[in-house]
Every structure is written in C-alpha cells, then in structure tokens.
Amino acid sequence: MTTYNLVATSAMGLEGIVADELKALGYTTQTENGKVYFEGNERDIARTNLWLRVADRVKIVVGSFRARTFEQLFEGVKALPWSDILPVDAEFPVSGKSVKSTLFSVPDCQAITKKAIVEQMKKSYMRLGFLEETGPKFKIEISILNDIATLTIDTSGTGLHKRGYRMDQGEAPLKETLAAALVYITKWKPNRPFVDPFCGSGTIALEAAMIGQNIAPGYNREFISEDWPFMKPEMWEEVRDEADKLADYDQLLDIVGTDIDHKMVEIAQKNADEAGFGNVIEFKQMQVLDFATYAENGVMIGNPPYGERIGEVEEIEDMIMGLGDMMKKYPSWSVYMLSSMENFENLYGRRTTKKRKLFNGFIRTDFYQFWGKRPKR
Structure with a gap:
C-alpha cells in the first residue's frame, strides 16, 4: 500500500475534536486552522471516512509550493505526481480558492491547474490527444493562502455530515x-x-x-x-x-x-x-x-x-x-x-x-x- 499525506478538514473551532478522533484511531496529527494533517494508506482513507464524526472531509494532499506568478503555478502543479494517483481516463474537475495571495483570480488559477495536470498526465501516459475523462471522478482543489498553493484530492465526495439517515429536516437544521x-x-x-x-x-x-x-457514522453511506x-x-x-x-x-x-x-x-x-x-x-x-x-x-x-x-x-x-x-x-x-x-x-x-x-x-x-x-x- 501507498502512504499518503492526508488532511481532515473541519469547521473552525472543531479542529481539536477532529485531532482527538484521529488520535483515538491511532494516528499522529498536526493541527492548523480548520485542518488536521496525518498520514495513512488506502485502508486508512477508508477507515477515517467511515469513523470521523466531526470532520467535514478527508483529502489527499498532493503537494504544496510557493506561487506568485501563473508560470510558477503551472510548473508547480505540473511537477506533482498526478499519474501516480489518477488513472488515464480519470474525470478531474478542479475547484479553487485564493486568500491573501498575489494570484487572486480563482477561475484563472483553476484553468491553469487543469492545464498543468493534463500536461503531466499526457506525458506520463504518452498520450498526444485529449484525455477522455470518462472514468472515475477525482475532485481536485487548488487552494492558495499567503502565496502558498496546496493541491488536494477529495476522498469523501459528499460531505461527511451526510450520514444517510436524514429523511427530512427543518428550516435551520444543525449539521x-x-x-x-x-x-x-x-x-x-x-x-x-x-x-x-x-x-x-x-x-x-x-x-x-x-x-x-x-x-x-459513515457505515451506511458511500x-x-x-x-x-x-x-x-x-x-x-x-x-x-x-x-x-x-x-x-x-x-x-x-x-x-x-x-x-x-x-x-x-x-x-x-x-x-x-x-x-x-x-x-x-x-x-x-x-x-x-x-x-x-x-x-x-x-x-x-x-x-x-x-x-x-x-x-x-x-x-x-x-x-x-x-x-x-x-x-x-x-x-x-x-x-x-x-x-x-x-x-x-x-x-x-x-x-x-x-x-x-x-x-x-x-x-x-x-x-x-x-x-x-x-x-
């Protein structure tokens, strides 16, 4: 199995509880605002998705680097090992956010990230034409904070608050x-x-x-x-x-x-x-x-x-x-x-x-x- 850098995201103020959950499951953690980092393999990805009650999502951290220009962003994304995770037919939509950073145009950052991943995939898989993207979905996020770009892949899909039991709800349901x-x-x-x-x-x-x-909490969902x-x-x-x-x-x-x-x-x-x-x-x-x-x-x-x-x-x-x-x-x-x-x-x-x-x-x-x-x- 492969060891991945993973992050469990949470609402602000709940990171400590998520860290305690992960420690109880046997993981060593590092906490930041809204994020708890840990390492794990494929089984750990499944296990944490199934057991974390307070986290919003579990993501694979593909890599981080400084990016103050679009060229730095493109080259930084391209240098990451996308083909080690994404199959050749992967569907990979890219979402993004930028806070307190030189590169503030999120649509441009998303487009450049997508292009860089395509370039890396085509080179690794020796493809000349378009990538078909007819296979399984990998939701990628480019997040830039203080000029540090971080690329993640969401392993959860629908947020972990969706347990699968809520048939109906009121006007202002508690997550x-x-x-x-x-x-x-x-x-x-x-x-x-x-x-x-x-x-x-x-x-x-x-x-x-x-x-x-x-x-x-995740026992009855996908x-x-x-x-x-x-x-x-x-x-x-x-x-x-x-x-x-x-x-x-x-x-x-x-x-x-x-x-x-x-x-x-x-x-x-x-x-x-x-x-x-x-x-x-x-x-x-x-x-x-x-x-x-x-x-x-x-x-x-x-x-x-x-x-x-x-x-x-x-x-x-x-x-x-x-x-x-x-x-x-x-x-x-x-x-x-x-x-x-x-x-x-x-x-x-x-x-x-x-x-x-x-x-x-x-x-x-x-x-x-x-x-x-x-x-x-």
Missing part, C-alpha cells in the same frame, strides 16, 4: 458534524440519561445514539473514493465489517428528544427509524418548561431558537429564564446550550462552568456549559 461535536464536548457516557428539549429533526439525539452504541481503482472493494468491505463488529447494538440508552412543534417530532421519528434507532430514542411533543424527571446525573443538550424575527427574541428570553429556574430543581443534571444570545448567562441566572465559541454555519454562537453537581460516591 450532524456539529451535533456530534456538541455531544463529545459534554463527555456524555451511555449510562447517563440524555435529553434534547429542542430536538428539531432529531440530529443531536441521533448523533448521541450513534456515539453511545459506537456505530461508525464515498467518492470507492470508485477509484486503487481503493479495492474488498478493502472497503473489510473496513465496514470491522466497524460492524465494533458496534455495540445491545447498549441500552436513555435518550429523549422533545420539541414544541409536532411536525418536527414526526420528522425526528422518521429519521430515527431510518437510522435504526426507532425503538431506542423516545421523541415526543412537549414544551421545554414541561420537562420533569426522577433521573439523576443526566445531560441536557439543546440548540434553542436564535430569534431572527420581531417578537421572537422576547419569547426566547422568557424561555431561557424559565429553563434556568426549572433546572435548579435538578442540580445533578448538566445543561449545555448552543446560542447566539450574548446575554444567555444573565437570562439563565447562572454563570457558566465553561463557554466555547463555535460557528453554527456562518452564525457565531457560544456553547454554554452548566455542569451539574457530581454524584455522591
């Missing part, structure tokens, strides 16, 4: 990768009760269930690299079989998702049924302030509405104040809320134990963490 990150941050264990009082389409509860039963000649079908089958053996389908879970909107509860139930958790997670229509429990040491995670329309903010503020008052009755419970409201702590009536800045899409939010009292031993 599965962010939902998994929220669960990781709480350090929740499957022996503890778990509640999402703003469940929407059920994403946080579903990600918790997959973590609780150690189910690989990846673009499955079509590549050097990514053998039997290898993918072995990696999936390994994931199936590691899953603990018999692990009992106490996970509840509630929402005030009965339509969202129906959607969440459909998604749970599709994911195989129809009888594992309990979804029900309920207002958050109607929450009541006899359970101890539970975890509540929520993504309450942000209040974008007139009149909504006041309603949400009242709800947060009510939530803070209500949870005083459950001192052993830990409460974690993702919100864009900067006065959340004042409304809740308690200082956070910790607070973490996160981005929900392009919305800057904080993950407010109110830890419960530790249970007596």
Whole structure:
C-alpha cells in the first residue's frame, strides 16, 4: 500500500475534536486552522471516512509550493505526481480558492491547474490527444493562502455530515458534524440519561445514539473514493465489517428528544427509524418548561431558537429564564446550550462552568456549559 499525506478538514473551532478522533484511531496529527494533517494508506482513507464524526472531509494532499506568478503555478502543479494517483481516463474537475495571495483570480488559477495536470498526465501516459475523462471522478482543489498553493484530492465526495439517515429536516437544521461535536464536548457516557428539549429533526439525539452504541457514522453511506481503482472493494468491505463488529447494538440508552412543534417530532421519528434507532430514542411533543424527571446525573443538550424575527427574541428570553429556574430543581443534571444570545448567562441566572465559541454555519454562537453537581460516591 501507498502512504499518503492526508488532511481532515473541519469547521473552525472543531479542529481539536477532529485531532482527538484521529488520535483515538491511532494516528499522529498536526493541527492548523480548520485542518488536521496525518498520514495513512488506502485502508486508512477508508477507515477515517467511515469513523470521523466531526470532520467535514478527508483529502489527499498532493503537494504544496510557493506561487506568485501563473508560470510558477503551472510548473508547480505540473511537477506533482498526478499519474501516480489518477488513472488515464480519470474525470478531474478542479475547484479553487485564493486568500491573501498575489494570484487572486480563482477561475484563472483553476484553468491553469487543469492545464498543468493534463500536461503531466499526457506525458506520463504518452498520450498526444485529449484525455477522455470518462472514468472515475477525482475532485481536485487548488487552494492558495499567503502565496502558498496546496493541491488536494477529495476522498469523501459528499460531505461527511451526510450520514444517510436524514429523511427530512427543518428550516435551520444543525449539521450532524456539529451535533456530534456538541455531544463529545459534554463527555456524555451511555449510562447517563440524555435529553434534547429542542430536538428539531432529531440530529443531536441521533448523533448521541450513534456515539453511545459506537456505530461508525459513515457505515451506511458511500464515498467518492470507492470508485477509484486503487481503493479495492474488498478493502472497503473489510473496513465496514470491522466497524460492524465494533458496534455495540445491545447498549441500552436513555435518550429523549422533545420539541414544541409536532411536525418536527414526526420528522425526528422518521429519521430515527431510518437510522435504526426507532425503538431506542423516545421523541415526543412537549414544551421545554414541561420537562420533569426522577433521573439523576443526566445531560441536557439543546440548540434553542436564535430569534431572527420581531417578537421572537422576547419569547426566547422568557424561555431561557424559565429553563434556568426549572433546572435548579435538578442540580445533578448538566445543561449545555448552543446560542447566539450574548446575554444567555444573565437570562439563565447562572454563570457558566465553561463557554466555547463555535460557528453554527456562518452564525457565531457560544456553547454554554452548566455542569451539574457530581454524584455522591
């Protein structure tokens, strides 16, 4: 097998969690903004695509070099070993981005990159005419940051947040990768009760269930690299079989998702049924302030509405104040809320134990963490 330089990309602020995931899988990592680098072979490409819950994509890093002129870009791209990865009939669309760099015209950079790859491929494969591009797809990206050009090939295809279970969603769904990150941050264990009082389409509860039963998030989906000649079908089958053996389908879970909107509860139930958790997670229509429990040491995670329309903010503020008052009755419970409201702590009536800045899409939010009292031993 070949050893590749690989990178797992992530949303800003989640790199540390992705690095922890990779370390848990046995890899040595190096972290930058939105990127975690590691090395691996073909099996590692399949394994990380299958198991990473918080990463956006896994990419092969073909090479990096300084490029301040189009000639430097062309020669730098041409010097990279494209024919070691791309078969002669590969379809290879090129996307691009440029930040704080001399070469700022992305369309020109894409065109020059494409031309340089074609030149290298034609020379390696001794072709005189056009390359047909009728074979498997390899999505290439040229990214230029501070005049350093980096060429990558996407091994995931559709983003890793697409688990394959979401049949439907609401107006502002939480990405599965962010939902998994929220669960990781709480350090929740499957022996503890778990509640999402703003469940929407059920994403946080579903990600918790997959973590609780150690189910690989990519088990029921396909990846673009499955079509590549050097990514053998039997290898993918072995990696999936390994994931199936590691899953603990018999692990009992106490996970509840509630929402005030009965339509969202129906959607969440459909998604749970599709994911195989129809009888594992309990979804029900309920207002958050109607929450009541006899359970101890539970975890509540929520993504309450942000209040974008007139009149909504006041309603949400009242709800947060009510939530803070209500949870005083459950001192052993830990409460974690993702919100864009900067006065959340004042409304809740308690200082956070910790607070973490996160981005929900392009919305800057904080993950407010109110830890419960530790249970007596």
